[in-house]
Amino acid sequence: MKILVADYIYTPEGFVEYQAVAFDETIKTVDSLENLLQTYPEAEVVRTAPHSVIYPGFINTHVHLEFSANRTSLEYGSFMPWLDSVIANRDELMQSCDNTMMQQECDNMLRSGITTFGAISSFGTELEVCEQTPQRVVFFNELIGSNAQYADMLYGDFLERVKASQSCPKKSKVTAAVAIHSPYSVHPVILQKAVALAKQHSMPLSSHFLESQAEHEWLEKGEGEFKAFFEKYFNASTPVTNIEEFMHAFDTYPAHFTHAVQATREELAYLQSKGHSIAHCPRSNRYLGCGRLAIETLKELDLPYSVATDGLSSNDSLSIFDEFRAALMLHHQAPLNTLAPQLIKASTQDAAEILGLNCGRIEAGRLADLVVVTLPDLPQSKEEIALWSIIHTKEVAHIYIEGEQIA
Numbered sequence: 001m002k003i004l005v006a007d008y009i010y011t012p013e014g015f016v017e018y019q020a021v022a023f024d025e026t027i028k029t030v031d032s033l034e035n036l037l038q039t040y041p042e043a044e045v046v047r048t049a050p051h052s053v054i055y056p057g058f059i060n061t062h063v064h065l066e067f068s069a070n071r072t073s074l075e076y077g078s079f080m081p082w083l084d085s086v087i088a089n090r091d092e093l094m095q096s097c098d099n100t101m102m103q104q105e106c107d108n109m110l111r112s113g114i115t116t117f118g119a120i121s122s123f124g125t126e127l128e129v130c131e132q133t134p135q136r137v138v139f140f141n142e143l144i145g146s147n148a149q150y151a152d153m154l155y156g157d158f159l160e161r162v163k164a165s166q167s168c169p170k171k172s173k174v175t176a177a178v179a180i181h182s183p184y185s186v187h188p189v190i191l192q193k194a195v196a197l198a199k200q201h202s203m204p205l206s207s208h209f210l211e212s213q214a215e216h217e218w219l220e221k222g223e224g225e226f227k228a229f230f231e232k233y234f235n236a237s238t239p240v241t242n243i244e245e246f247m248h249a250f251d252t253y254p255a256h257f258t259h260a261v262q263a264t265r266e267e268l269a270y271l272q273s274k275g276h277s278i279a280h281c282p283r284s285n286r287y288l289g290c291g292r293l294a295i296e297t298l299k300e301l302d303l304p305y306s307v308a309t310d311g312l313s314s315n316d317s318l319s320i321f322d323e324f325r326a327a328l329m330l331h332h333q334a335p336l337n338t339l340a341p342q343l344i345k346a347s348t349q350d351a352a353e354i355l356g357l358n359c360g361r362i363e364a365g366r367l368a369d370l371v372v373v374t375l376p377d378l379p380q381s382k383e384e385i386a387l388w389s390i391i392h393t394k395e396v397a398h399i400y401i402e403g404e405q406i407a
Helices: 033-039 079-096 099-111 127-132 151-166 188-200 213-221 225-234 243-248 265-273 282-287 295-301 320-330 336-346 349-355 382-392
Strands: 002-011 014-023 027-031 044-047 052-056 058-063 114-121 136-143 174-180 205-209 256-259 277-280 305-307 370-374 398-401
Touching (some): 002 033, 002 370, 002 398, 014 033, 014 382, 027 033, 052 382, 058 256, 058 349, 079 213, 079 225, 114 349, 127 136, 127 151, 127 174, 136 151, 136 188, 151 174, 188 205, 188 243, 213 225, 243 265, 265 295, 305 320, 305 336, 305 349, 320 336, 320 382, 336 349, 336 382
Parallel strands (some): 114 136, 136 174, 174 205, 205 256, 256 277, 277 305
Antiparallel strands (some): 002 014, 014 027, 052 370, 370 398
16 A cells, blocks of 8 residues: 655546545545545555646557657658658558567656557557556557458458457456548448447447548548549549448447547537547647647537547657647647646546546546656646646656556
8 A cells, every 4th residue: 555645636626735645556545644644554655756746647549659660751741641651651660660669669658657558550560569568558459441352351350450459468458449540441341340349349449530631522522632542552433431421330339539630510519429539639630731620619519539649650759748738839729727637637537438447537446547747846826737737747757557656
């Protein structure tokens, strides 16, 4: 049993002052140090540095570790030139990305306070790393394949990867999950099979969705930049589905849709009505010229969202605090002291609820995934703590996962 003491603790009710949290593998309670010592007299007391805040471990719901070798190989600025550069450089980037490199990026995420991440896996190459990293990992086996001729073969490979992730030892903290690559790249027949599989096994489900204007135009009209792309690479001139048909495929099971930058208000409202959620990747959207996700619309519609880094194929780091700072800049219309706590909540309790995990909140019964942020000075008010945490934090001071101190 440990008792962690700090100036502030971020709870579901907001920031509480001069309290402590008692925990072993799970959180027991939040109370004054005096009361906790009466209840747990043998507990180890850990006193944080002055001006510290205890947060739940942060959750990065969407990251591609397989592309961790990219630095300057891919073309940023616009989505379709970027996609062409991915096709041209994919093999070389994949070959350059070994386990050591992927583990380094897991460590980088950990130092920024990410105790859980959703790994989007196209080939299963990062499973060994995800088994060994101390973090909790939701392992999204990605399904891709729009050509009906090869659909069964690709689905068979997908199933083998799902089974491999389901066989991970419990100590690895890996949860098997399903990811659909995108509406334009997955045939409706195998899409329906994959959704049914996720539902049957109660696995988290994810999909890229309406990331670019080119995607929206292709799915709705069969025109635009994607038409030339599919004719060049796949000898196809018509999309395999449309937006409405794709959304309906998920009607019976909630999914976490990544990006949704080009979704209309009506499309977002439909997703909300079916219990879905959004993974928001601010830097990726900006770097690929996709636009700004209107998170104010998500709030109006009561559509939950998380904040995620995406992969280094469309970003420059996997730090959650770098992502938060980018979000503060991208969403310039939002008051800073309103937006900052929303971002914190989106990447803790909201992300945990979206992925079906028993963490993300500092309250009794939750897994003791905790991080400590140390500020340069005390804020003038509780309303400023979230903002100053985002602005000043490059690395967290302490990390606990299921009560075990990692750093």
